[in-house]
Amino acid sequence: MINKAMTEELELYLHIPFCLKKCSYCDFLSFQGNEAEREAYTEALLKEISAYKEFALEYEVTSVFLGGGTPSILNASQMERIMESLRQTFSIRKLGEITIEANPGTLNRDKLRAYRSMGINRLSMGLQSFKNEDLKCLGRIHTCEVFAENYEQARNAGFTNINIDLMSGIPYQTLQGWEENLRQAVKLAPEHISAYSLIIEEGTPFYRQKLTLPPEEEERAMYELTHNLLREHGYLQYEISNYAKPGYACRHNVGYWKRKNYLGLGLGAASLIREVRFSNTSDWTWYLEHSSDPWKIHSQTEALDEKKQMEEFMFLGLRLTEGIGRQDFIHAFHKNIEDVYKQPIDKYLSLGLLEAQNGRIFLTREGISLSNMVMSDFLL
């Protein structure tokens, strides 16, 4: 065995590309699939996992994220085999964060218990809204009544770390409607709330429709309200769209912003390993055929040069409210951040979109709202 001190930390992402129905705004890699396809996919995924046996020796897995699609669509036995295989292949840190994404309507008491017994300790529920008319508009399959039932079942099954996804900026939404959503969420007291705003992506049904979206000023107000209301209830914003009770930030996602190593498993999953980015193929047939040979399914491989690493360091790091540390920059690149980024830093400090404090540089409230503009100036 390799000495433990020699291992690097690694996060694992597993992609389950199935959904009962695709939501109107979704441009993620997902499709309906039937039972036979789900089974075939599970088998292929197991093959891919075990193919990393050698590779896994050098790493200790600190978190696992089962994402999708809708991972909870798989039956308990399929999920069990996947988790079992992960544990056989990788050394997963004790008490490491293991998250599963679940959509209300695909959960039940037995499934939730099974997840717990597999060691899954964090549940991320795609609620989006407490209003059924919103859910219908978004093309979601569930109602908020189903969600409430599932939520209670999850608590009863022993989940003590639950996230709820909420979405603002949906068609016809008002500031008041959004506030009601937030208030209902905090009443349930989940440990974590992800509050996204709807983005109309090309190729989605929403893109082709003429939608009545809340005006920009109202959206901005919703965003401010989210921050303020959640803070009153003990949730701290730690990232552009994420809020958590102290100690409950999603470690896995924070790893993305801090550019930790992560390995993506499954169709289309993205990885960053030792400054090389790559993605698995999105071709279903190819994946099923070749998943036991990971090198055949990797695509878009790119070794990041120092310039790209710095750019990522900045635009990913700035997503976190704590921002980036000057020392961390020096540590990573052996030079002062000002040597590279003096101009944009000065510019946005003076415009009040960035703030510098205690050796850290971070976006102000205003800066968060205009973060794309700021971040794009950190591309070299």
Add this chain to the structure above:
Amino acid sequence: MAGIDQSKIRNFCIIAHIDHGKSTLADRIIEKTGLLTDREMQAQVLDNMDLERERGITIKAQTVRTVYKAEDGEEYIFNLIDTPGHVDFNYEVSRSLAACDGAILVVDAAQGIEAQTLANVYLALDHDLDVMPVINKIDLPSADPERVISEIEDVIGIEAEDAPLISAKMGTNVEAVLEKIVKKIPAPNGDPASPLQALIFDSVYDAYKGVIVFCRIKEGTVKKGTRILMMATQAVEEVVEVGYFGAGQFIPCEELSAGMVGYVTASIKNVKDTRVGDTITDADRPCEKPLPGYKKVNPMVYCGMYPADGAKYQDLRDALEKLQLNDASLQFEPETSVALGFGFRCGFLGLLHLEIIQERLEREYNLDLVTTAPGVIYKVYKTNGDVMELTNPSNLPDPSEIDYMEEPVVNAEIMVTTEFIGPIMDLCQERRGQYQGMEYMETTRALLKYVLPLNEIIYDFFDALKSRSRGYASFDYEMAGYQRSELVKLDILVNKEEVDALSFIVHGETAYERGRRMCEKLKEEIPRQLFEIPIQAAIGSKIIARETVKAMRKDVLAKCYGGDISRKRKLLEKQKEGKKRMRQVGNVEIPQKAFMSVLKLDDK
């Protein structure tokens, strides 16, 4: 080549309104006279610039020599001199015509006579050319050759009864045209033994041969070794090669003598020495006087051209210099703009010429350009008695120093079907046109005559004309000097700062409307920024219009796609790319295309 019988030569051109099939007929003539095999034959041989073929227009005159075996059993040499089809190149057309002895007039069997048909015919008659009508496009369902024939006879007053009815596209009846050329177009005359007198009707620059001069020998003979004198520019060179034109190639020969059309090379380095319309003679045995009709062509339309990337300034200069080698009418000189940095003020024959140069710079030289709104040359009469020719609005003196100003005007002829007379008269009225009269061509069509300020037609007049007549109106113009006019400089202020590259000269009466539309347009073009941006139009210190670009309030990618960073990166890169295409003016970033927005004020 000596001993070519003058009576077996036919020098002619084809004239037509745009789209009536001039180039297609030229192709058929070349094809039928067997110069090219079908394989070599590419559609529209004479239009050899990519751009010409794409746009279906002729920019540079092209010339080709073919041999035709006529029904009488004799072989005839055809020199087909193609002429540019656009009013911008009117002078070139007139010089090309001067090189011919006759002209084939192509008229569309459905559309009949159009404004340019008339303009070209009159031009040809001015040069004493025998005009031989041909009715084209008889394959069209809407063709009405009988009507068109009587139209030609009534309106132009030339005999058209026996005009060949053809379809150049299908190749129908083209033989009849060839026979007509032999019978109707006169053979050239002139004495090969007289002192040399040759008309330059075009020139091109070739990297190996230097300038290649296209000429028509009127009198005398030229061969290798002749010391030639360009009479207007007084340049003297020794002839290196003479020859004639194959399709797309130069074929050297012994000598060119009176009546022939061909080329001359003499290691001339710059086309500026060989001006179209100039007369070549023998330096050692000069002719008495030059051929008539030479004039120096001056640019009519000016605009600023700037490299989008400031570092490409030198590249732009090199490219302009290279283009100028081939195009003596292109002028440029360096200028600077606060908003756009270093660039050039360029002069063109017209808006089409401008567009062509711009496209060639972008395509052939791979330059990304920012072009300012085109303008004309104004005459500024100052109170101190000085007269200033103004090509760049930024240079307009203080109003207190100006006595009055003049602007160039044109005589415009617009041919239109009667149902659209109203809308077209409205258009001319809006463009400050002075009505000169109207002639009915027949019961359904009329020729409207206006004096129009040049600056009102250089932008989008042609488009407006087409859209208001559903494509039926046609248009031709010629320069008609200068007229006094109440002109003002309209300044645009972005975030309270004047943007020099956006200033333009406009008539006092239309200033308010123009200013308002300009502000509206800029509001669309300028992306929102961190702060509110007022956009104002001003005359002097008086603000006449205002719009506001609201501050940007939200620009955030809320969701990040798991570990898929590439999408995030792409989005940011796109944004950064957008910023690169911006010009910083004060605190404000203005996209490059905003500088052209004045061009599109009439977009509705």
